[in-house]
Amino acid sequence: MSRPRGLLVAGTTSDAGKSVLTTGLCRAFARRGVLVAPYKAQNMSNNSMVVAQGDGFAEIGRAQWVQALAARATPEVAMNPVLLKPGSDRRSHVVLMGQPAGAVSSADWEDGRRHLATAAHEAFDDLAGRYDVIVAEGAGSPAEINLRAGDYVNMGLARHADLPTIVVGDIDRGGVFAALLGTVALLSPEDQALVAGFVMNKFRGDLGLLSPGLEMLQRATGRPTFGVLPWDPSLWLDSEDALDLDGRRSGSGTRRVAVIRLPRISNFTDLDALGLEPDLDVVFVSSPRDLADADLIVLPGTRATISDLAWLRSRGLDRAVIAHAEAGRPVLGICGGCQMLGGTISDPDGIEGALGATVQGLGLLEVATVFDAEKTLRLHEPAGYEIHHGRISGEAASGPVSGTMVHGRLEDDAYRGHYLREALGLESRASFPAAREARLDLLGDLVEHHLDADGLLSLALRGAPSGLPVLPPGGVA
Structure with missing residues (x-):
């Protein structure tokens, strides 16, 4: 051979x-x-x-x-x-x-x-x-x-x-x-x-x-x-890990997007497409005061929804997110972040920790999450994919608050353009597929x-x- x-x-x-x-x-x-x-x-x-x-x-x-x-x-x-x-x-x-x-x-x-x-x-x-x-x-x-x-x-x-x-x-x-x-x-x-x-x-x-x-x-x-x-x-673009999350910020736009830097943050490449938008300043934050002047708050994916939700509460970030939403300003949750925005989160099989644990989410969405031993893996067209154990039921949109279990949706120019118009009144001025290829x-x-x-x-x-x-x-x- x-x-x-x-x-x-x-x-x-x-x-x-x-x-x-x-x-x-x-x-x-x-x-x-x-x-x-x-x-x-x-x-x-x-x-x-x-x-x-x-x-x-x-x-x-x-x-x-x-x-x-x-x-x-x-x-x-x-x-x-x-x-x-x-x-x-x-x-x-x-x-x-x-x-x-x-x-x-x-x-x-x-x-x-x-x-x-x-x-x-x-x-x-x-x-x-x-x-x-x-x-x-x-x-x-x-x-x-x-x-x-x-x-x-x-x-x-x-x-x-x-x-x-x-x-x-x-x-x-x-x-x-x-x-x-x-x-x-x-x-x-x-x-x-x-x-x-x-x-x-x-x-x-x-x-x-x-x-x-x-x-x-x-x-x-x-x-x-x-x-x-x-x-x-x-x-x-598409970097491997969270060693340099701060280096991913765009820092040029007038509208501030605050991404909560969860301890077990995952698939944060979801935010790369927003970072390309010239009108947005995407930053990763971990304290309530950093959310005060945000135009949009994003709760990203996480490898440990329940423990990261406890961390969120321990720092008072939960109250800051709720106050932001109650003021009529947009909040977006992606995968684990979407689960956090909902009502109950149940883990009957101990997928993330204690067997049979049930905790309350932030209550901003009429969503219930149940963790299942079988992982969901799915591709979406034209862009997007699912990787999760948590199954949600209910309505993942309520006023300025919305959630999705699909990673990568913002990489689709049409979807991102629609979201920015609805949430912030902005027009998209970037093409993510073209930027990646470049x-x-x-x-x-x-x-x-x-x-x-x-x-x-x-x-x-x-x-x-x-x-x-x-x-x-x-x-x-």
Whole structure:
């Protein structure tokens, strides 16, 4: 059997730029006529998307869905076989091949994931048999030596498929040269043999000042830097997690949209379309005083409706939302946010916590929610999707207050335009589908103009060069 053709994009840290580089490479390779697919063995995120699976539907990480669009490929579950959705600081809900599959805790992190590794590698092999090149995104850092024994996302995947690996470093954080060199040095000799080079991300300034450092890094590691991606403030669209929610705000319009920053916020990409509107200023808030001058309040999706509703009340945000609605100003709830705006929320099977729990919502909608063990997954046309355990009944609109269980509806220009006219008396002045495609093209352009895209494609097709030096200490036992 021939070696699978592909590339692993690893990083010195979380949020170093792995998703950005993977997306850009998918678009750059697709432009060259390469049949390319994205892949991430395990994604940990509350941002997800629904895809078709046989006669039904499945769930994958949002980033892989967007990367598939960049690759001009049809999104599918094999592109993200394992999705972990944080339920608490020590426990995550597992989505395996698109379907709920129990939970995993920090106490059984290694043993509890062995079957996930098998499924993930089988999914990679399946994709590799159908595509010319796989651009695989790692998770966190490959130098997390305490987790290496059970790793199947970073060097564990690279070793499984003999994938050459590129390490991305975020220069904006500082210490990037030490991080890149240290990442390689902490790997075992066998893992180091697959690390073929580096990419710098988020650079702003004079490239001439950076060049001597790149040359010294190559002398120290025996590995080249394939290019330097410039910092660009517009690359937040469809981002992976909530590490930089504040960076998503538009900040330019005169009408203020306050999105309540719930502790377990999920699928907050719902608000990206509003962020494109030039007349709106979209901000994420967590205190009642931040709602005082809002024109529109949004309660977004959440992974834990009941506990986040308790948090809302503990901060007095519930009273601020009710006062806003009673003043005749609009409130929008999406999925979990819609459930919070209603009457009773019942959890007979303990899906979110205590068995048989029933709590009162904010009472702004005539809606009752009952959690069901079977998750609803559904796609809507022309835009929108459902991912939820809570089933609602009743009327999800009352005066200025409205709710929906459908994520992504605001991405439809016609729907968003209608909502803005009704709620705020504004006309939409943006096209979300056009903006997304433009940003995918921008990522492709950045890769084409600032990286050695042809060299990276050649690396993916031919594999890591032989004879790469082993850096001391060559792994930590």
